[in-house]
Amino acid sequence: MISSEVAEMPDAVAVLEFDPAALADGKFDRGELTLVIWPEPLRSVCEFLKAQRGYRYLSDVTAVDWYPSEPRFEVVYHLYCHERHERLRLKCRLSGEQPEVASVTPVWSAANWYEREVFDLFGIRFEGHPHLQRLLMPEDWQGHPLRKDYPVTGYR
Amino acid sequence: MPELEIPAGERNMVLNMGPQHPSTHGVLRLVLELDGETIVRCTPDIGYLHTGIEKTCEDKTYHQAITLTDRIDYLCPLTNNLCYVLAVEKLLGLEPPPRAQWVRVMLNELSRIASHLVWLGTHAIDIGAMSVFLYCFREREEILKLFEMVAGQRMMTSYFRVGGLALEPPADFLKRVQKFLQIFPGRIEEYENLLTRNRIWIGRTKGIGYLSAADALDLGVSGPSARASGIDWDLRRDNPYSSYDKFSFAVPVRQEGDVYARYLVRVDEMRESVKIVQQAVEGLPEGPVQATARGVVLPPREKMKTEMEALIYHFKIVTEGFRVPPGEVYQAIESPRGEMGYYVVSDGTSHPYRVKVRSPSFANLQALPRIAEGRLLADMIACIGSIDIVLGEIDR
Numbered sequence: 001m002i003s004s005e006v007a008e009m010p011d012a013v014a015v016l017e018f019d020p021a022a023l024a025d026g027k028f029d030r031g032e033l034t035l036v037i038w039p040e041p042l043r044s045v046c047e048f049l050k051a052q053r054g055y056r057y058l059s060d061v062t063a064v065d066w067y068p069s070e071p072r073f074e075v076v077y078h079l080y081c082h083e084r085h086e087r088l089r090l091k092c093r094l095s096g097e098q099p100e101v102a103s104v105t106p107v108w109s110a111a112n113w114y115e116r117e118v119f120d121l122f123g124i125r126f127e128g129h130p131h132l133q134r135l136l137m138p139e140d141w142q143g144h145p146l147r148k149d150y151p152v153t154g155y156r
Numbered sequence: 157m158p159e160l161e162i163p164a165g166e167r168n169m170v171l172n173m174g175p176q177h178p179s180t181h182g183v184l185r186l187v188l189e190l191d192g193e194t195i196v197r198c199t200p201d202i203g204y205l206h207t208g209i210e211k212t213c214e215d216k217t218y219h220q221a222i223t224l225t226d227r228i229d230y231l232c233p234l235t236n237n238l239c240y241v242l243a244v245e246k247l248l249g250l251e252p253p254p255r256a257q258w259v260r261v262m263l264n265e266l267s268r269i270a271s272h273l274v275w276l277g278t279h280a281i282d283i284g285a286m287s288v289f290l291y292c293f294r295e296r297e298e299i300l301k302l303f304e305m306v307a308g309q310r311m312m313t314s315y316f317r318v319g320g321l322a323l324e325p326p327a328d329f330l331k332r333v334q335k336f337l338q339i340f341p342g343r344i345e346e347y348e349n350l351l352t353r354n355r356i357w358i359g360r361t362k363g364i365g366y367l368s369a370a371d372a373l374d375l376g377v378s379g380p381s382a383r384a385s386g387i388d389w390d391l392r393r394d395n396p397y398s399s400y401d402k403f404s405f406a407v408p409v410r411q412e413g414d415v416y417a418r419y420l421v422r423v424d425e426m427r428e429s430v431k432i433v434q435q436a437v438e439g440l441p442e443g444p445v446q447a448t449a450r451g452v453v454l455p456p457r458e459k460m461k462t463e464m465e466a467l468i469y470h471f472k473i474v475t476e477g478f479r480v481p482p483g484e485v486y487q488a489i490e491s492p493r494g495e496m497g498y499y500v501v502s503d504g505t506s507h508p509y510r511v512k513v514r515s516p517s518f519a520n521l522q523a524l525p526r527i528a529e530g531r532l533l534a535d536m537i538a539c540i541g542s543i544d545i546v547l548g549e550i551d552r
């Protein structure tokens with residue numbers, strides 16, 4: 001399933017060595033490496049990448065909604081290594097029914113607000129997050145605006 | 157919000173600062189728990205400027221979305237334009253001609269200077285140095301006039317296009333930039349004379365708002381705020397884009413990690429930006445300002461009037477937009493505030509499937525509680541100013 005080009009990239013090799021069952025998919029496109037991780041081992045893979053591969057900086061956490069296909073959501077993590085000046089994109093695919101994934105806030109504190117924003121705008125829950133509340137929208141808002149089944153003009 | 161209901165103990169007082177407070181640089185609300193004058197806990201509350209730009213982008217064509225990016229960070233619209241068009245160009249596999257890249261670098265560095273000038277002026281006025289504000293806005297006005305020359309707009313420029321620039325810069329533009337470059341270094345001296353060795357300024361900023369390098373990395377802090385904490389990292393140098401590798405400049409780094417260090421780093425950055433603009437003016441290559449990519453870049457006006465094919469392409473691009481091959485890219489550039497990243501996902505149509513803006517202020521603001529807690533309330537003002545946040549960019 002994983003192409004040999006991806007499997008030979010140092011980051012993919014390291015992840016496969018750490019946990020051979022963690023990698024669901026991967027691709028190397030337009031000079032950017034993407035590794036798709038299964039939801040269960042996500043946090044341990046993140047801890048490993050931070051400790052062993054130098055990804056001490058979490059640039060961003062976001063999500064993409066592929067409604068109506070399944071798995072519906074992709075949670076996307078952008079990591080950065082200051083020593084090698086390299087980027088790595090991690091992805092986690094979640095189903096549309098009660099999407100939930102482990103929070104990486106214990107690994108990088110920066111994830112706190114990033115994950116709150118994803119929860120607010122996509123309705124994806126992060127298990128183990130210290131304070132999962134709405135961040136940008138009003139606290140009594142109904143729905144999650146960045147979902148594809150939410151109209152651009154809002155509900156009227 | 158349960159988080160904001162801080163149980164007030166016998167001695168602690170909860171103070172609501174903002175959202176309408178002149179020193180919060182926009183609409184930022186801070187819930188402060190105070191013990192006397194000491195900040196015990198600081199909880200930022202954001203979202204007052206949330207306008208759903210990312211959602212709106214999904215409803216626009218790739219070209220229309222450029223105008224939305226201006227509104228994200230209104231102090232450096234050209235930086236946002238650049239980051240977005242670079243991401244789309246990466247998706248398309250399109251390389252703009254050298255002249256366009258050089259002009260992009262030049263305008264970006266001018267944006268950086270303009271943004272730092274607004275920061276310096278407002279930061280100083282927050283702390284009490286009134287006159288610096290007027291000096292800074294005098295020079296910023298000059299830069300805004302330069303933007304008006306190229307884009308026709310002072311602030312919402314939308315000057316960059318996928319594949320190059322909207323137009324060739326006007327004839328006397330370079331002369332005007334040169335004139336600005338001659339006077340500006342002397343003006344930086346003026347600001348420094350007012351502040352750098354000013355005893356009140358030093359008293360209000362030195363040793364205040366300390367952020368360690370480890371904390372900065374952990375909290376995702378980037379840009380001048382991180383460089384003032386000893387993190388030697390600048391995307392222009394480390395992951396060059398838009399021909400930045402052809403320019404020589406230094407990256408100011410300081411180890412102190414306090415408000416004063418952040419001030420010095422930004423002042424030095426303005427000097428480096430002047431050097432880059434100087435190199436861009438002197439070495440500006442000749443040639444077209446738009447790539448030749450039929451179906452993506454609008455054809456020249458004269459061709460439209462004489463060639464049927466050009467007219468068809470013009471019509472197609474304006475009405476339907478251009479199609480972008482499926483895929484995803486993350487393009488990060490060094491904005492005046494730090495790492496600005498655009499994550500653009502394409503599904504093969506002429507509308508972006510998803511645009512995510514990784515704004516530097518959003519991450520930098522997360523570090524504010526770490527910077528301010530345990531300090532005096534009066535230092536809060538200096539701390540907010542020193543991380544240089546733009547609320548439009550935080551809330552998007």
